[in-house]
Amino acid sequence: MKQSRAMSLVEAVANVAVGYGVAVVTQMLIFPVFGLHTTLAQNLKMGAVFTVVSIARSYVLRRLFEAIRVWSAR
Numbered sequence: 372m373k374q375s376r377a378m379s380l381v382e383a384v385a386n387v388a389v390g391y392g393v394a395v396v397t398q399m400l401i402f403p404v405f406g407l408h409t410t411l412a413q414n415l416k417m418g419a420v421f422t423v424v425s426i427a428r429s430y431v432l433r434r435l436f437e438a439i440r441v442w443s444a445r
Contacts, residue, residue: 387422387425387426390422390425391418391419391421391422394417394418394421394422395414395415395417395418398414398417398418399411399414402414
């Protein structure tokens with residue numbers, strides 16, 4: 372069965388939300404190990420930056436692989 376556009380959007384939003392949460396929790400646990408002490412607000416802001424970078428990376432890779440698929444189908 373093919374995934375609907377609506378469910379693709381739900382999956383993408385869930386993926387980003389979970390990734391953001393994982394990034395923030397990981398930062399809060401790992402940063403002190405390396406002597407970095409940040410506030411919750413700082414961790415939330417850094418998590419947001421990492422999330423935007425992740426979305427951009429994912430988009431570029433998807434477009435690259437689509438271009439490869441189209442090129443190889445010739």
